Amino acid sequence: MFEKLSLIPPDPILKIISEYNEDVRSNKIDLGVGVYRDSFGETPIMSVVKSAESHILSTQKSKAYIGLAGDTIYNKNIQKLILGDIKIAEDRIFTIQTAGGTTSLRVASELLKETSKNINIWVSNPTWSNHIPVLESTNINFREYPYYDMETNTLLFDRMIACLETVPKGDAVLLHACCHNPTGMDPTLEQWKKIIQVMKSRELLPFIDNAYQGLANGLDEDASALRLMASEFNELIISSSCSKNFGLYRDRVGALTVITKNEDSNKKTKSNVLKIVRTMGSVPPDHGAACVGYILSDKSLTQKWKSELDDVKVRLKNMRKELAGSLKNKTNSHDFSHIVRANGMFSFLGITSEQVQALKSQYGIYMEESGRINVAGITMENVSYLTDSITKVLESHQ
Ligand SMILES: Cc1ncc(COP(=O)(O)O)c(C=O)c1O
Known part of the structure; x- marks a missing residue:
């Protein structure tokens, strides 16, 4: 039976990980x-998470299932975290x-497909490498809107707006709340206002992916487009x-929030969501969300978490400045200022795939073939070697 299956190539990032692990050069960079x-x-465990874990370990009395909707304390706190003072x-x-x-993205896609077989989900070009596969798994139609110019490393804002102006009424638009992955380039607040104006006039549904709140400019600032x-x-x-933002990658902590027109449609929507959840994987895992719920319910732990998250934000900004500044000095010809204008963990370096290959083979520097880099891989120790190597590759592989 299984011989009928075709071989699915592994995710390219897994290939990069294994090549990096096998590389014996001591100055390699991931x-x-x-x-x-x-x-x-x-990739540390936040100390505030450690405190929450030890509290949970000593007080948890049961491992019985939690409900399909998960932990109510966590859900309430996440709502507050994303919406702040916005009253719904x-x-x-x-x-x-x-x-x-x-999982939240997947449940939301299934929900949207329930609303209409003809709905399209519009995604930015480019977008996070798993967005389209998630939509494809749901068998929902997706289309792309222009977002980023790889030549100039700027937003294609006018083209994005022109595209949104043609999107059929009732379609959904997947937007990155902040720290756009893979470009790191977010619209300004003024640009968000224009996006909102066009989407409202076309009666489009915002479908917001909020995966990096707190990593760009602060928890409230990063939620400002979403709150608007x-x-x-x-x-x-x-x-x-x-x-x-809690460093809880492997504990699988996420949330789906839906706002509806009225109470009746809210009840119906929630019942559909819970049906989807029940068949997709049933109740969510408890541990990570219990930690987040505990941290966000306690003023002093929340303060500690904010301060640890702030360190992450500041380090990312500093590494962006170091990288762009050093490249500017060394190359003297290329413009890398977009790296400082971008937010969060990712940016496009703005180099060709041949240059990406050369960085890997000659210098042990690993990144996605598109030239997307995770700036968190940069340290004060490796930045000089990194920018020397990039400069040499730019000279030798024009
Ligand atoms: C844009 C974006 N959305 C969603 C996710 C999902 O993250 P996770 O499922 O690990 O919580 C990621 C993770 O890299 C992401 O970059």
């Missing part, structure tokens, strides 16, 4: 993998806990992830 690294090159009537909104942001949309639209989907 800019591929999508996890945060501190200045020692580690309780009977128009619900949040459920999901196994990471990916929550106050302007009467229907909205938000997929959140705590993988990055």
Whole structure:
């Protein structure tokens, strides 16, 4: 039976990981993998998470299933974290806990397909490498809107707007709340206002992927576009992830928040969501969300978490400055200022795939073939070797 299956090539990032692991050069650098690294090159467990874990370990009395919607304390706190002071009537909104942001995206896609077989989900070009596969797994139609110019490393804002102006009424638009992955380039608040205006006039549904809140400019600042949309639209989907901002990658902590027009449609939507959840993987995992719920319910732990998250944000910004500044000095000809203008963990370096290959083979520097780098892979120790190598490759492989 199984011989009928065709071989699916592994995710290219897995190939990069194994090549990097096998590379024996001591000065090798990994800019591929999508996890945060501190200045020692580690992906640490936040100390506030450790405190929450030891509390849970000593107080948890049962491992019985939690409900399909997950932990109510966690859900309430996530709603508050993403919406801040924006008031939405309780009977128009619900949040459920999901196994990471990916499951939330998948549940949301299934929900949208339930609403109409003809709906299209519009995704940015480019977008996170798993967005399209998730939509394809749902068998939902997807289309792309222009987002980023690889030549100039700027947003294709006018073309994005021109495209949105043609999108059929009732379609959904997948937007990155902040720290756009893979470009790191986010619209300004003024640009968000224009996006909202066009989407409202076309009666489009915002489907927001909120995977990096707190990693760009602060928890509230990073939610400002999302909050604007929550106050302007009467229907909205938000997929959140705590993988990055709590460093809980493997514990699979995410959430799906849906805002509906009224109480009746809220009840119906939630019942559909729970049916999808039940058949997709049933109840969510408890541990990570219980930690987040505990941290966000306690003022002092929340303060500690904010401060640890702030360190992450500052380090990312510093590494962006180091990289762009050093490249500017060394190359003297190329413009790398977009790296400083971008947010979060990712940026395009703006080099060709041949140059990416040369960096790997000659210098042991690993990144996605597109030239997307994870700036968290940069440290004060490796930045000089990195920028020397990039400069040499730019000269030798024009
Ligand atoms: C844009 C974006 N959305 C969603 C996710 C999902 O994250 P997870 O499922 O690990 O919570 C990621 C992870 O890299 C991401 O970059």
